[in-house]
Structures are given as C-alpha cells and as structure tokens.
Amino acid sequence: MNSLPIISVAGLNSEDPAVRAATAAELGKACREVGFFYAVDHGIPEAVMAGAFSNAKRFFELPLKAKQPLSIKLSPHNRGYVAMADEKLNPESGADMKEAFNIGTDFPEDHPEVIAGKPFRGVNFWPPIDGWRDDMLGYFDGCLNLGRLIHRGFAIDLGLAEDFFDGYLKEPIATLRMLRYPASAGQIDREDGGAGAHTDYGNVTLLATDKVAGLQVATRQGNWIEAPHIPGAFVCNIGDCLMRWSNDTYVSTPHRVRPPEQERYSIAFFLEVDPDAVVDPRDIVPNEQPKYPPITCAEYLAHRLNATYEHRKDSDAM
Numbered sequence: 509m510n511s512l513p514i515i516s517v518a519g520l521n522s523e524d525p526a527v528r529a530a531t532a533a534e535l536g537k538a539c540r541e542v543g544f545f546y547a548v549d550h551g552i553p554e555a556v557m558a559g560a561f562s563n564a565k566r567f568f569e570l571p572l573k574a575k576q577p578l579s580i581k582l583s584p585h586n587r588g589y590v591a592m593a594d595e596k597l598n599p600e601s602g603a604d605m606k607e608a609f610n611i612g613t614d615f616p617e618d619h620p621e622v623i624a625g626k627p628f629r630g631v632n633f634w635p636p637i638d639g640w641r642d643d644m645l646g647y648f649d650g651c652l653n654l655g656r657l658i659h660r661g662f663a664i665d666l667g668l669a670e671d672f673f674d675g676y677l678k679e680p681i682a683t684l685r686m687l688r689y690p691a692s693a694g695q696i697d698r699e700d701g702g703a704g705a706h707t708d709y710g711n712v713t714l715l716a717t718d719k720v721a722g723l724q725v726a727t728r729q730g731n732w733i734e735a736p737h738i739p740g741a742f743v744c745n746i747g748d749c750l751m752r753w754s755n756d757t758y759v760s761t762p763h764r765v766r767p768p769e770q771e772r773y774s775i776a777f778f779l780e781v782d783p784d785a786v787v788d789p790r791d792i793v794p795n796e797q798p799k800y801p802p803i804t805c806a807e808y809l810a811h812r813l814n815a816t817y818e819h820r821k822d823s824d825a826m
C-alpha cells in the first residue's frame with residue numbers, strides 16, 4: 509500500500525439499497541485492511557471547511573494571555589486550550605510541537621447532566637471572538653451528521669441492521685479539535701515532532717487538513733506513508749473503541765505528524781458514542797469469541813485520556 513483509499517460517501521445516502529451496499533463494502537474494505545480512508549462527496553461545502561480554518565487561525569492568533577484562561581486543565585470534560593508542547597500523543601517520545609483547542613457537544617450550564625457532573629457532559633469554553641461560537645457549532649453539527657452517515661455504512665458492511673449505530677449516537681461524546689503546528693522542519697529532528705505516533709481513541713475521526721504536508725500513516729508492513737491534502741476531503745480513520753467493539757474486525761492504525769515546513773493547521777472531529785452506551789463485541793460479531801469485556805464508552809475514553817494527559821493522571825475516575 510502506498511496511498512489511502514478514496515471513498516465517495518454520497519453513495520451511503522442513495523435511495524437504492526444496492527448503491528448503499530456497494531459503498532458500504534468499499535468502506536468496510538478500507539476499515540478492515542487499512543483503518544484509514546479519504547471521504548469525498550460528503551456534503552460539507554468546501555467554503556464551510558475553509559471558514560472553520562479561518563476561525564481556527566483567528567483563535568490561535570490570540571495572545572497567550574487570552575488563551576490561557578480557556579485551558580483544558582480547567583475542564584474535567586476534555587474541553588479547552590492545550591498550550592504548545594503540553595501534550596505527548598506518544599508518551600515514549602518527545603512533546604508534540606502543536607497547540608490545540610477542543611470543543612465538545614455543547615451543553616448549557618443548567619443541563620441536568622452538567623449539574624450532576626456527569627463525565628464529558630461539561631460546558632464549552634469560548635474565546636471572545638464575534639460569531640465564532642455559532643460558526644464552530646455549525647461545523648460541529650455538519651461533522652456529527654457525516655459521522656452518523658459513515659456509521660450507517662459500517663453497519664451495512666458489518667451485516668448489522670442499517671440503523672444499528674443510531675441507537676448509540678443519540679447524544680454522543682464528540683470533540684472538535686483545532687490544531688496548529690508551527691513551522692518546525694529543520695528545528696526538530698524527530699520524524700514525529702508535530703504529533704507522536706498514536707492511534708485515536710474513539711470510533712471514527714474525521715480530519716480536515718490544510719495544504720501543508722505533515723500527516724503520516726503506518727502501513728501493515730511497518731513503513732510510514734504520507735497522507736497528502738486532498739481539497740475538500742476528510743481524512744477518516746477508525747479509532748480504538750470501534751476496533752475493540754468490532755472484535756478487531758476494523759483496525760485502528762498508528763499515525764503521526766512530522767515537523768512541517770510551514771505553519772500547519774488541521775481540524776479533527778473525534779466521534780465516540782453515547783457515554784453510557786455499552787461497547788460489547790458480542791453485539792457486533794455474535795459468532796466470535798469476544799477478545800474484550802464490555803465497557804461503557806465514557807469509561808473507555810476516560811481511561812485513555814487519563815493515560816495521555818498529565819493534568820488527568822491522578823484521576824482514575826472520570
């Protein structure tokens with residue numbers, strides 16, 4: 509393999525079941541063999557994607573003193589600003605040369621689950637930029653709808669009822685994460701200097717990239733290939749939660765970001781399922797011996813995030 513498959517996901521919306529099935533089969537092949545694919549014809553206009561990037565730029569250009577009060581360290585719910593070099597996606601390697609900002613599913617302060625302190629049900633932090641919140645929430649919703657559509661494809665390919673995942677995606681945990689990598693090629697001599705090699709934690713990630721190269725994906729043979737920018741496409745990948753849920757039918761694949769030649773932006777949308785949803789391989793592959801015990805989505809994610817972040821290290825709970 510030297511390039512990632514490109515899938516026209518519009519076929520999953522077709523009224524013709526044969527077209528849906530053919531698209532799902534293509535998707536399934538990518539998820540079983542590669543764990544990565546480009547989604548094109550997904551219905552999110554390029555102008556909307558470009559708008560999200562210009563908003564990301566407006567945010568990161570704020571002075572540090574405006575970003576620090578929004579720090580992720582102040583949120584037990586994985587929202588807010590991650591400062592430069594504050595994260596190591598690969599704990600065995602050096603710090604990631606990037607900064608990030610996370611937006612979760614938007615809950616009001618007086619939502620019963622927020623008041624109850626339910627994990628991942630917190631309020632978002634917002635920068636003081638006019639129109640920014642509405643724009644980003646619009647983009648968030650577009651990604652969520654696309655994520656739901658792709659799950660319909662997974663269900664068809666896995667031989668489940670087409671709406672199997674709908675019941676798990678009512679109010680899912682989801683994180684929209686803007687990333688900025690400063691130009692650092694030549695200054696950092698680690699191939700993973702932008703972001704250390706890692707697999708994603710959730711079900712599926714939808715990543716929008718700008719034109720600057722950097723993302724690399726591991727092949728099954730153990731080499732790294734580039735995942736170049738394709739205008740208007742999302743780079744999508746399976747996360748560990750869906751790998752586990754599907755009893756390893758779908759694979760999550762390591763990827764990393766090398767130090768870019770120029771400043772680079774990307775916007776990831778990490779889609780999990782509902783926090784209390786039970787991720788049990790027996791529900792997806794009932795005829796196989798399960799390799800993993802059942803776990804709720806929130807428990808699984810908390811466990812993974814606690815292992816990644818210094819500021820969460822002491823919290824075994826969620």
Ligand SMILES: O=C(O)CCC(=O)C(=O)O
Pocket residue numbers: 687703708715717722723763764765773774776
């Ligand atoms: O910025 C990128 O291209 C990839 C980011 C990534 O893999 C992540 O944040 O999980």
Ligand SMILES: [Fe+2]
Pocket residue numbers: 706707708763
């Ligand atoms: Fe990732």
